[in-house]
Amino acid sequence: MRKRVSRERIAAAVLTLAGVALAAALTYNPRLPGPTELVDTLFRPVTIFIEHISAKEGGHLS
C-alpha cells in the first residue's frame, strides 16, 4: 500500500516538473517547435495532398 501511494506521488511530481519545464521553455522561446510541427512532419505527404486539393478549390487556407 505504501509503495502504491508513493508511485502516484512520483507520477504527479514528474508531471508537474514537466509542466514547469515546458512553461519555462515557452517563456524563453514562445515559438518552440511543438506537437503540431511533429504531426506535420509525420504526415508530410498526406498533408501536401490535402493542401493541394484545398488550394485548387479555394486557396484561402495556406
Next chain:
Amino acid sequence: MIEKGKISSAQLGKMIYLAITPTAILTAPGISFNFARQDLWLSPLWAICGVIAVPLALGLNRLYPDCSPVQASRKIAGRIPGWVFAGANWLFYLYMSGIILREYGEFVVGAFLSETPLLIVLGSLVLVCAFAVRGGVEIVGRFAGLFLPAFLTLFLLIVLLIIPDLQITNMMPILPEGILPSLKGSLVLQIWFSELSIAWFLLPYVSDRENAKKSLWITFGGIILTLLLSNWVTLLLLGDLTGGYSFPFLILARYIDLAEFFTHLEALFMAIWVLGAFVKICVFFYVTVTGAAEWMGLRDYRPIVFPMALLLTLFGIWIAANFQEMTHAIATSLIPLALTMFILVPAILYAIGRLRGQGRQ
C-alpha cells in the same frame, strides 16, 4: 479498472454529442467552405468515419466488455505493443484536448474578451474542467445531461430567429460539379465524426450496456442533423462570405435583428459555446487523465489531474502561434492524425483481437 463510477447509456450519448458538436458548429463551416463552396450544406451527410467509428467502438468493447482500453489493448496486442499504444494514445488525447482548448480560447478572446490574456481564459476553463474530471465520469455525465437541453434550445432558437434573413439563392446552383466538392468539404468533418470512437473509452462504465448501441446511433444521427442544420443556415445567410469568417456561426448570431427587439444574440451563442466546450474538454481531458494514469500503472487517477491540467493549459498555448496557424493545422495535418488514432489504430487492434479469437465466451 481505475474508475468506479457508472453512467447510463443515455448519458453516454449526451456526453458524446457534446464532445463533438460544439467545435464542429464553430469552426467546421468556415474550413469546409473552402473545399465545398455552395455544396457545404451536403458535406455532413458524408459521415463515413462515423459509420466506421460507432461499430468499431462497440466491437472493441465486446472483445473485453469490462476492461478499459488500456487494459484491453494490452490483452489484445501483448504487453509491449499495448504499452506503446496506450502511451501514444494519451499523448494524442492531450494534443486533441489542447487544440479544443485553444479553439475555445481563440473564440472567447477574439469575439468577446479581447483585453484578457489567452492564458487566463484557457487556465480558468481548465481549472473548472479539472474539478469536474476529479469528480469522476459520473459528474461529467451529469453535466452533459444538464447542459444538453440548454445547448439544443439556444442552438435552435438562433436557427429559428435567423430564418427571415435566409436567402435560398445562396445555395444555387445545386451540385454544379457533381458530388465531389461536397465530398472534399466533408474531409475536415471526418475529424469530428471519427471522434465518435471515443465511445470505446466510456463504454466500460455504462451500466445498461444493451442500450448503448441504440444510444450511439441516435447520437450519430443527431450530430449529422445538427451539422446539416448549422452548415445550411450559415450558407444561406452568408453565401460566398462563409469562408472569410473564422467563426461563421457567430456572425449568424450577431446578424439576428427581429423587430429591433431581439438583437445582440451573440451572448446566447457564447452561452452555448461555453457550456459545450466545457463538456467537450471535460470528456477529452477525462480520457487523457485516466489513460495516462493507467499507462503509468497508478491505482488512482486523481493525484495527476492537476499536474495534467497544467500540461493541458501549456499545450493549449504551445499548439500554434496564432489562430491562423491552428486553423491551418486542423485543415491539413490534423485530418490524417485523427483518422490514424481514432480509426486506423483501433481498427488494427480490433482485427488482431478477432483474428486471435478473443471476445467469445
